[in-house]
Amino acid sequence: MVCALGAAVCFGTATVLQAVAARAAVADGGGGDAALLLRALRQWRYLAGLALDGLGFLLQIVALRSLPIYAVGAALAASLAVTAVVAARLLRVRLSGVEWAAVGVVCAGLALLGLASGAEGEREGPDWLRYAMVVTAVCVLLLGAAGGRLTGRARALLLGLGAGFGFGVVEVAVRLIDSLRPADLLTNPATYALLLGGGAAFLLLTSALQRGSVTTATAGIVIGETLGPAAVGVVWLGDRTREGLGWLAALGFAVAVAGALLLARFGEAPTAQEV
Structure with missing residues (x-):
């Protein structure tokens, strides 16, 4: 579960870093997609985002070899909560009360899954x-x-x-x-x-x-x-849960996914002007 959550942190943080780098590349001048990509690749934030994506993928593989797929999938969906929190910090995006509640809901759902999940x-x-x-x-x-x-x-x-x-x-x-x-x-x-x-x-x-x-x-x-x-x-x-905790795993999965859906707009980190 630590690896699954680590992958979510990597993916969620990478989204914001790459968004910041991509917007800086656009501000530096025009050109097609290839020119924008080349300018983005010269920025440490974009490269750091790619490195985090690679690390997140490795952590995801380790998690999938040790945990049920349902637990890893819910943890990866939680990367949206990470993106929301990091975007609020780095991009100064204002999260609504509902969205802060959704971050808490995701965390609660993952905690329930962690308690109920069995081995792969x-x-x-x-x-x-x-x-x-x-x-x-x-x-x-x-x-x-x-x-x-x-x-x-x-x-x-x-x-x-x-x-x-x-x-x-x-x-x-x-x-x-x-x-x-x-x-x-x-x-x-x-x-x-x-x-x-x-x-x-x-x-x-x-x-x-x-x-x-x-x-x-x-x-x-x-x-x-x-x-x-x-x-x-x-x-x-x-894939199974711990003995007698199937209902808790199902509840945690549903809660975590529902919270992620409430944060769906952070699939691509927005700018402060868009909020």
Whole structure:
């Protein structure tokens, strides 16, 4: 759980640092996306954000090898609470009373999950599940192509859900990789599901945030990356709670996700002028 929470802190802080660097790059001059990216890469905040993203991913992998998927998914959704708090500090964004309450709700939900979560499931999952993850990753790409043709909130929601499903594929695929030997990785369909699902998720996430409602897109991501993977972990991978605490885990999961949804506008850290 410490690793899962550490990943949330890394991802949430990285969002704000990269947002600050990106806006500074825009202020330094015009140009296309490539020029803006090059200017952003020259700033320590952007590089620090990338480093935190990498560290967060490593911590996520460690957490997924030790905890049920439902606990890790809820903890990662809590990165929105981290983004909100850091944005209030660095960007001087004013959080409403409801949003401060939502931060507390997320923390309470994670505390309940920490008390109720058992160890990760011991099942390896059926063989077909690895191929199903590859198919799901391909479907995420198709969903992105379909969502790109829509407009408004429907577009943001569909692309956000697709990105969430892609991140969910990554969470499940990590659990389905049982050996890190190069030969085993190359012959395990879960390896390709992880790469394809992660790539598709970032592609859809970028598209959703560029031309759509950040709040709507982020809400879709939170739903997509928590509910489906949690169900897969419980049904096929043997994820369980501590004896007699299933109800507490379910309550903590629901509370943490609900709190994250209230903070969905921090999927891309806003400027103070936007609040």
